[in-house]
């Protein structure tokens with residue numbers, strides 16, 4: 001099925017409950033252009049070199065989202081144009097984002113990535129460290145925390161996924177009450193965005209359901 005068709009199916013499913021970030025990692029300029037032509041403006045990437053290259057070749061009104069693990073020595077390459085960094089999970093990275101945002105004379109919107117699954121390989125901040133981490137971020141005036149991101153376990157156990165999303169939603173709801181900047185809960189991917197939306201997701205990150213299976 002075409003990229004355009006897939007996007008319209010997903011948008012129809014999620015209605016206005018959530019923003020759709022089209023995860024375009026590994027996809028060609030042409031595929032992204034096709035999604036863009038159908039009205040899609042938010043794209044997510046997980047590698048700095050790739051996002052920089054694509055940003056330079058594609059229309060200026062695209063919103064670029066960094067959704068993957070970010071090395072602090074690479075923040076400088078994206079600081080000028082990045083719209084939202086979903087993967088802030090350590091102070092050293094936050095400090096670097098703040099520094100480069102200041103240099104560019106802007107504030108960079110960020111999400112704190114929480115580890116909600118038990119899988120070893122996943123990045124993200126441990127939930128028990130969240131409060132301290134959030135407090136420390138207040139020192140970084142050019143880093144604007146606007147919400148949370150999480151990835152559920154890679155499993156077909158929907159109950160487990162539901163439980164993991166409920167964990168992050170609880171924390172998100174607490175934060176909304178105390179910090180007026182909080183407005184994004186980024187949970188849900190191709191295989192679990194329906195469960196995420198039932199749990200209050202307002203931003204989903206969908207790759208393979210739009211562009212087809214990735215070859216890695």
Ligand SMILES: *Cc1c(COP(=O)(O)O)cnc(C)c1O
Nearest residue numbers: 023046067189190205206207208
């Ligand atoms: C790749 C990726 C996605 C999209 O995954 P799909 O299963 O292809 O929808 C979402 N979020 C993150 C952080 C990713 O790395």
